[in-house]
Amino acid sequence: MKLLLTSGGITNASIRDALLDLLGKPIADSTALCIPTAEYGHPWCTPFSAWRFVTGQTPAGRPTAPMCDLGWKAVGLLELTALTTIGEERWVPWLQEADVLLVDGGDATYLCHWMRESGLADLLPSLPEKVWVGVSAGSMVMTPRIGDDFVSWKGADGDDSTLGVVDFSIFPHLNHPDMPWNTIANAEKWAADIVGPAYAIDEDTAIKVVGGTVEVVSEGQWRHFPS
Template sequence: MKLLLTSSGISNPSIQNALISLLDKPIEESNALFVPTGMYPFPGGPQYVWKAMNGELGSGMCQLGWKSLGLLELTTLPAIQKEVWVKALKETDALLVWGGDPLFLSYWLKESGLAEVISSLDHLVYVGVSAGSIATSKLFGESYSNMPNTIAQPQTLQTLQFDTFESAFVTAEGAGFVDFAIIPHYNNEKHRDACGVNAATWAAMLPVPVYAIGEQTAIKVAGRTIEIVSEGEWKAFNQAT
């Protein structure tokens, strides 16, 4: 399986080159599907979905010059004949999975059957943004100031003490594409839970290797090969010695 896991999408030339190398052809010759599912649990979710698609939130994932671009909403898939959406995936080169709530997103990745299908599609590149990256893990953690009330439920829920504030912290099983966990937005002041010692506190809650990645960093995965692609900050935690 091929993955490109990011905090903010294709935010610099190094990450864009990593995407092209995974596609093994130019972006303008590649077909993509955009997955906005993770945004809907939050207030203003539909508006944020449009802004993400329109390139108004971070890097413009849909504005990279794809040969074709479509929208794939995971919550609709159980009501559609499987052969229909599987055919669409087989014709797709990149699956652009936006952020939001990783609990909700990982629930629908599995519940829809998509996780199982894309695990068998060797040509497809999964491009994750923020929660879209978190949800790929076998086990992940997430910090919430206001946790959405959805059908998706965590394995554990507790209060975690960060440096100057407390936050709800959950662990849950993700799609299981990778054996490590991700903390996005590392040292981004808009995400205090991922800054400095707080990232270490977050990572300590997880019994797996953890990568904290900033806005200019991505993790490139091709089969068993893992490569850090960065023009910015990142840090590894809980690594085997």
């Protein structure tokens, strides 16, 4: 699977160009499935914020972070909590026919739980040409750990582990005005606890991963923490 791991979505021309490179064709010729599942595991999220993600509606006065409203050929909704009840014979073809998965933020451990429960996590290795575009938790779920500070929903394991598709962790929303605690100093403390390679990224930064090659795409601020 090709990954574009963002903090805030497709926020600038550089990240958009990276998306186009991964798709290998125009957005207008590409079909997307959006996944809002992570929203339901985070106390800051509501049905209204999930709707805004799916419909591409940004509240007045907030910076835009286009995802579902980029001009796709078609956009569908894939809710992971429903998949276990309808059978793989129905939803796996939907997944296979889409070019890109647009995965919203919220709680990464909750998203990880439902990716495993639904069977989506097991399918990822069989989808090498599929593009995964994550926002915040939708990016963090691909890492080995997210750090205790980012866990707001604890499943049966009760820890901060996620899928480990990539070998680094992500501290999102660096220097975000609505999250004054997301400073580089706190990112350094977080990275020390992670005990592994990690990146702190702001809303204008993304991490592109193809075939094990990692590339930072940024018009903003970011920091790499080696292991």
